[in-house]
Amino acid sequence: MRHPDAPAPGEPLGAHYDQCFGCGHQPGGLGLIARAGEDVSVTAEFTVRSGHQGAPGLAHGGVLAAALDETLGSLNWLQRTITVTGRLETDFVRPVPVGTELHLEAQVTAVHGRKVYCSATGRIGAPDGPVAVRAQALFIEVRVDHFIENGRAEEIDAALTDPDQVKVARAFEVNP
Numbered sequence: 689m690r691h692p693d694a695p696a697p698g699e700p701l702g703a704h705y706d707q708c709f710g711c712g713h714q715p716g717g718l719g720l721i722a723r724a725g726e727d728v729s730v731t732a733e734f735t736v737r738s739g740h741q742g743a744p745g746l747a748h749g750g751v752l753a754a755a756l757d758e759t760l761g762s763l764n765w766l767q768r769t770i771t772v773t774g775r776l777e778t779d780f781v782r783p784v785p786v787g788t789e790l791h792l793e794a795q796v797t798a799v800h801g802r803k804v805y806c807s808a809t810g811r812i813g814a815p816d817g818p819v820a821v822r823a824q825a826l827f828i829e830v831r832v833d834h835f836i837e838n839g840r841a842e843e844i845d846a847a848l849t850d851p852d853q854v855k856v857a858r859a860f861e862v863n864p
């Protein structure tokens with residue numbers, strides 16, 4: 689399951705796309721930073737900012753789900769396949785105040801053909817802090833064409849002419 693060319697445990701994964709809300713450099717984005725873990729797992733951190741509020745002083749649930757989704761999506765780097773979220777089931781266990789550093793971890797639990805089952809947890813303040821959110825997810829493997837055929841032409845054209853983006857896409861096309 690872990691690709692032989694997967695980043696070593698502890699290695700930062702970087703952004704899969706600079707404009708990504710989760711891991712890219714969007715001003716209102718999460719700015720989530722993920723690292724490779726052992727086997728097919730990742731860890732990530734993200735700090736809840738005032739622009740992420742749902743209720744006064746508390747993170748919006750959708751933002752927390754996005755952080756889980758992005759962390760789970762980072763598992764692509766370990767498998768060297770491109771998958772997208774098909775299903776994401778989230779448990780919100782504790783409210784998460786603004787200013788919290790959320791420590792996330794995710795792992796693949798099973799693979800059946802194109803279906804990748806995975807789970808993730810987010811903890812408050814430290815890797816062993818109290819659990820705030822949990823997710824079970826199903827990711828589905830797709831080809832690069834999924835994005836080319838469905839994305840808006842403006843962004844697709846820009847990505848296809850960006851050498852860094854093309855490099856990322858090629859790395860993931862190793863597996864047919």
Ligand SMILES: CCCCCCCC(=O)SCCNC(=O)CCNC(=O)[C@H](O)C(C)(C)COP(=O)(O)OP(=O)(O)OC[C@H]1O[C@@H](n2cnc3c(N)ncnc32)[C@H](O)[C@@H]1OP(=O)(O)O
Binds near residue numbers: 758764775803
């Ligand atoms: C590049 C990395 C980005 C990472 C960013 C973080 C992750 C994201 O947010 S990705 C963005 C959000 N997700 C999306 O936009 C995906 C939108 N959905 C789609 O494009 C399609 O429904 C897609 C590609 C998931 C599946 O469509 P398709 O390729 O036609 O596959 P399809 O044949 O329907 O399904 C394949 C298998 O998955 C199963 N499946 C698909 N969706 C689901 C679902 N929601 N629940 C349960 N099972 C599902 C099917 O039942 C089928 O199973 P089986 O092989 O046993 O028959």
